[in-house]
Amino acid sequence: MEWEVVIGLEIHAQLSCKSKIFSGSSTNFGAEQNTQASLIDLGYPGVLPVLNQEVVVMAIKFGLAVNAQISERSIFARKNYFYPDLPKGYQISQYELPIVFNGSLEIQDQKGAQKKIGITRAHLEEDAGKSIHDKFKKTTAIDLNRAGTPLLEIVSEPELSSPEEARAYMQKIHQIVKYLEICDGNMQEGSFRCDANVSLKPKNAIKLGTRTEIKNLNSFKFVEKAIAYEMARQEELLNGGKVIVQETRLYDSNIDETRAMRTKEEENDYRYFPDPDLLPLEIDQSMIKEIRSQLPEFFEEKVQRYVNDFGIKENDAAKIANTIEIARYFEEVISVFDSNNQLVASWILTELLSAMNRNDLTVDQLGVSPKSFAKLLQRITDGTISGKIAKEVFISMIHEKKDVDDIIQSQGLEQISDERDIVPIIVEVLDSFPDQLEEYLDGKEKILDFFVGQVMQRTQGRANPSLVNEILKKTIKNN
Amino acid sequence: MERYTLKNLAAMLLSKDISSQEILEMYMQRISDYDKSLNCYITLNKDDAFEKSIQADRLIESGNTLSLTGIPYAGKDIFCTQGIKTTCGSKMLENFIPPYDATVISNLSNQGAILMGKTNMDEFAMGSSNETSYFGPAHNPWDLARSPGGSSGGSAVAVAAGLAPISLGTDTGGSIRQPAAFTGITGLKPSYGRCSRYGMVAFASSLDQAGILALTAEDAAILLESLAGFDPLDSTSVETDVPKYSQSLDASIEGKTVGIPKEFFDEGLDSESEKVFFNAIKIYESLGVQFQDISLPHLSLSVPTYYVVAPAECSSNLARYDGIRYGYRHDETDDLDNFYLTNRQIGFGAEVKRRIITGTYVLSTGYYDAYYLKAQKVRQLISEDFKQAFKSVDAIMGPTTQTPAFKIGEKIDDPVTMYMNDIYTISANLAGLPAISHPCGFVQSLPFGLQIIAPHFAEGELLNLTHLFQQKTDWHQKQPPDLKKV
Numbered sequence: 033m034e035w036e037v038v039i040g041l042e043i044h045a046q047l048s049c050k051s052k053i054f055s056g057s058s059t060n061f062g063a064e065q066n067t068q069a070s071l072i073d074l075g076y077p078g079v080l081p082v083l084n085q086e087v088v089v090m091a092i093k094f095g096l097a098v099n100a101q102i103s104e105r106s107i108f109a110r111k112n113y114f115y116p117d118l119p120k121g122y123q124i125s126q127y128e129l130p131i132v133f134n135g136s137l138e139i140q141d142q143k144g145a146q147k148k149i150g151i152t153r154a155h156l157e158e159d160a161g162k163s164i165h166d167k168f169k170k171t172t173a174i175d176l177n178r179a180g181t182p183l184l185e186i187v188s189e190p191e192l193s194s195p196e197e198a199r200a201y202m203q204k205i206h207q208i209v210k211y212l213e214i215c216d217g218n219m220q221e222g223s224f225r226c227d228a229n230v231s232l233k234p235k236n237a238i239k240l241g242t243r244t245e246i247k248n249l250n251s252f253k254f255v256e257k258a259i260a261y262e263m264a265r266q267e268e269l270l271n272g273g274k275v276i277v278q279e280t281r282l283y284d285s286n287i288d289e290t291r292a293m294r295t296k297e298e299e300n301d302y303r304y305f306p307d308p309d310l311l312p313l314e315i316d317q318s319m320i321k322e323i324r325s326q327l328p329e330f331f332e333e334k335v336q337r338y339v340n341d342f343g344i345k346e347n348d349a350a351k352i353a354n355t356i357e358i359a360r361y362f363e364e365v366i367s368v369f370d371s372n373n374q375l376v377a378s379w380i381l382t383e384l385l386s387a388m389n390r391n392d393l394t395v396d397q398l399g400v401s402p403k404s405f406a407k408l409l410q411r412i413t414d415g416t417i418s419g420k421i422a423k424e425v426f427i428s429m430i431h432e433k434k435d436v437d438d439i440i441q442s443q444g445l446e447q448i449s450d451e452r453d454i455v456p457i458i459v460e461v462l463d464s465f466p467d468q469l470e471e472y473l474d475g476k477e478k479i480l481d482f483f484v485g486q487v488m489q490r491t492q493g494r495a496n497p498s499l500v501n502e503i504l505k506k507t508i509k510n511n
Numbered sequence: 512m513e514r515y516t517l518k519n520l521a522a523m524l525l526s527k528d529i530s531s532q533e534i535l536e537m538y539m540q541r542i543s544d545y546d547k548s549l550n551c552y553i554t555l556n557k558d559d560a561f562e563k564s565i566q567a568d569r570l571i572e573s574g575n576t577l578s579l580t581g582i583p584y585a586g587k588d589i590f591c592t593q594g595i596k597t598t599c600g601s602k603m604l605e606n607f608i609p610p611y612d613a614t615v616i617s618n619l620s621n622q623g624a625i626l627m628g629k630t631n632m633d634e635f636a637m638g639s640s641n642e643t644s645y646f647g648p649a650h651n652p653w654d655l656a657r658s659p660g661g662s663s664g665g666s667a668v669a670v671a672a673g674l675a676p677i678s679l680g681t682d683t684g685g686s687i688r689q690p691a692a693f694t695g696i697t698g699l700k701p702s703y704g705r706c707s708r709y710g711m712v713a714f715a716s717s718l719d720q721a722g723i724l725a726l727t728a729e730d731a732a733i734l735l736e737s738l739a740g741f742d743p744l745d746s747t748s749v750e751t752d753v754p755k756y757s758q759s760l761d762a763s764i765e766g767k768t769v770g771i772p773k774e775f776f777d778e779g780l781d782s783e784s785e786k787v788f789f790n791a792i793k794i795y796e797s798l799g800v801q802f803q804d805i806s807l808p809h810l811s812l813s814v815p816t817y818y819v820v821a822p823a824e825c826s827s828n829l830a831r832y833d834g835i836r837y838g839y840r841h842d843e844t845d846d847l848d849n850f851y852l853t854n855r856q857i858g859f860g861a862e863v864k865r866r867i868i869t870g871t872y873v874l875s876t877g878y879y880d881a882y883y884l885k886a887q888k889v890r891q892l893i894s895e896d897f898k899q900a901f902k903s904v905d906a907i908m909g910p911t912t913q914t915p916a917f918k919i920g921e922k923i924d925d926p927v928t929m930y931m932n933d934i935y936t937i938s939a940n941l942a943g944l945p946a947i948s949h950p951c952g953f954v955q956s957l958p959f960g961l962q963i964i965a966p967h968f969a970e971g972e973l974l975n976l977t978h979l980f981q982q983k984t985d986w987h988q989k990q991p992p993d994l995k996k997v
Contacts, residue, residue: 071611075831077604078591078613078710080745110827112874114851121830174835303874305883308717308824310746 035232040190045215046223053182054081069176075119087182090214100135108310113300117161127304130155139200150189195259225250242276258283342373364402449496461486514673517730531564531581544996551649551668555628563625580623585675588629591710600632600644603858613710622737631665636714639932643862652991657916660690667694685936687722688948692911692960699731703943704749707742713828715821718940728977732756760978765799770904774810779913791951807896813938819886826870894942911948911960947973950986
């Protein structure tokens with residue numbers, strides 16, 4: 033039988049607030065264990081939660097960015113279960129009335145066409161602490177620094193039809209929260225992670241099959257691979273006449289497999305009910321209006337502007353705008369160097385991105401300011417250095433953190449553009465290769481590149497290539 | 512025995528007839544003489560209190576006094592007190608020392624009041640007789656074989672027996688008013704949101720409210736001025752001004768209309784109690800109050816509604832007591848489930864467990880709609896009944912309880928009978944309304960209480976009515992018989 037996959041994602045985005053959702057504790061990552069947990073985060077007797085208003089603004093921003101409805105009245109509920117890293121014995125979340133509902137966004141499907149994916153809801157909740165099982169022998173350690181960290185849980189409709197679409201959707205949400213600056217998007221630190229609900233149904237059937245939920249996927253690649261694995265696993269079971277058990281599964285990226293964690297029967301009955309410690313969250317239209325007026329320029333608008341105003345190829349514009357940090361970098365470079373926008377774009381998409389990937393650093397961590405980057409490109413266009421040398425200078429800039437001109441000067445990398453310096457070298461090259469010169473004179477024009485190469489070699493690449501070309505032709509002709 | 516009101520003590524301090532230290536010595540002496548038979552204190556804050564009284568005397572000497580400088584008080588052991596054990600009447604928190612003060616405790620300290628000790632209570636405020644306390648029941652000074660009521664039993668006994676001039680209690684379903692009625696004193700439960708809940712160990716968050724047990728309405732008025740107010744740490748506390756309650760106590764009540772709900776007299780109230788109540792009404796009539804019969808049609812549903820809502824919230828509020836971060840911890844278990852089970856099995860008493868189980872049940876999938884949701888709807892109807900009634904009356908009066916204090920051991924094995932004890936008081940909690948109980952006579956030689964319920968934030972109305980009643984009567988001045996020193 034031919035099967036169709038149905039996928040829905042629940043994405044948890046950690047909101048970039050200074051303090052926690054219901055207490056004044058800091059949310060910094062990586063602090064010493066249990067140093068960022070107040071009495072409220074520890075669930076002491078008598079303490080009460082107070083909502084951090086910043087998270088409300090962030091949730092509304094997200095809702096507006098995905099054309100969703102914002103609830104005038106939403107309710108915080110308690111999700112009750114026992115676990116050592118859940119100090120109160122319940123998690124405060126939103127259940128029946130979430131702050132954001134009924135939104136959508138567009139992704140490209142496999143054929144390259146735009147596909148609309150519904151966003152059922154996005155709700156605010158607090159994170160739990162961390163249980164550390166591998167640090168002490170026969171003992172589990174608890175770190176409550178993360179307890180009470182604000183999360184926005186974004187739930188999609190089950191409208192994703194392939195692992196690639198799931199990845200594209202997750203990337204799109206990632207792009208949006210980063211554009212809005214409501215989440216740092218750091219997947220290694222767990223600031224952006226997702227659960228995937230996966231089921232198969234016979235092709236064109238209406239009724240959905242039994243689903244499994246894969247928990248805690250913290251990279252785009254893992255989402256794609258875990259879903260692909262899960263599809264294959266379910267297909268094999270179904271083709272063998274077996275049934276799918278509704279369960280929660282974990283993806284092990286080391287062996288590229290999912291494995292069962294707990295079945296539906298083992299799930300807690302969470303006994304949700306409205307939290308009596310928190311009043312219903314009421315949001316008026318004027319607040320929404322105010323927030324709408326502060327929304328940033330989004331991806332689509334940016335791409336258009338890069339094409340129309342900066343004359344960048346659409347493909348390149350999309351690649352740059354894809355990541356907000358890169359887009360910002362690009363715009364800053366352009367603001368001080370606007371004589372060759374396409375050169376800026378090309379350099380960012382090749383040299384800058386590959387340097388980031390090579391060193392596994394963010395653009396900020398790379399340590400080359402947009403101003404320095406602009407100066408480097410300036411030195412290409414004003415003929416001080418060649419494009420090829422510029423690439424070496426760029427690498428030196430990253431490692432030595434020095435000024436462009438200092439590097440060029442101290443390493444003697446200026447381009448040789450004076451005819452008087454180039455002519456003797458050309459004469460020397462032509463004298464050394466009489467046979468090749470003969471061939472050239474016989475009409476084999478391609479040999480010219482060979483001579484250029486020889487000149488470049490003898491000047492360690494510093495000779496201005498177009499000048500070399502020109503003088504070569506002139507010298508041969510005059511002989 | 513001589514009992515002093517807060518007002519007396521404040522005047523004596525100001526005129527330097529007595530020092531704060533002497534006041535404290537007097538109370539500490541009485542505690543040491545009588546508390547073995549009354550059992551109203553769980554923990555005394557002796558050293559700290561004496562230190563503070565010396566400081567208070569210095570302030571009084573220099574003329575820099577605040578409204579409560581040098582006045583000692585007792586606090587129910589449900590309020591977190593920094594550095595002072597807060598047990599909530601439970602083995603679970605037997606050794607729990609909070610690192611912070613409840614807002615109401617700091618509000619009183621900020622005005623110079625001195626905490627003498629923490630009073631006995633039903634475990635986690637769950638009970639109407641003080642018998643569920645892990646530390647044994649407090650005893651009613653009018654008859655030591657009888658219960659002082661609960662859950663704020665210790666706070667009521669301390670004031671009634673002159674072991675404190677005034678005390679703090681909490682009221683979730685009648686826990687201030689019923690003990691006040693049983694011990695012959697005045698008990699005020701303010702409106703929900705009037706006093707901060709921050710630092711008050713939660714039982715049922717949507718019903719819990721801190722309040723006052725005092726000898727007079729006047730004392731309650733003075734203390735409430737310091738106790739009440741918005742707290743940014745409690746989202747459910749209300750941002751509204753705190754009136755000068757003590758300055759409107761003498762306002763005329765002539766022409767006020769008060770409703771008496773006919774449902775209060777449907778069943779369970781004996782004829783002697785009814786007679787005592789209506790005699791008190793005559794006093795109010797002589798003060799110019801006009802009475803009319805009213806109806807609160809859903810009153811009979813208040814007890815069942817309460818016993819769905821309160822356990823539901825309690826089952827969740829008490830989930831934090833797992834023995835991991837604080838509280839009772841049994842170390843001889845090796846798996847997590849057993850660790851939880853053992854800690855909670857040993858740490859909680861029977862009544863607390865009964866309510867956790869009830870609450871867990873009513874919130875479970877498949878039962879939520881039938882119980883919790885339905886209870887919330889009935890709660891709404893009860894609130895509507897009051898709203899309707901307050902269109903035609905300024906306040907509502909009735910007996911606080913159906914009977915005077917019952918014997919210790921009489922009802923403890925019959926939870927439903929025990930729960931019915933709060934039939935007159937619970938509805939004010941469900942509707943979030945302020946209510947007061949004041950002494951209005953004696954039934955079988957035991958004090959009997961009259962309850963007044965007013966619209967939201969009309970505490971001033973309650974205190975005004977009670978104060979003028981107390982100017983005309985001396986029920987509130989009747990003292991329990993002298994106790995034997997033990």
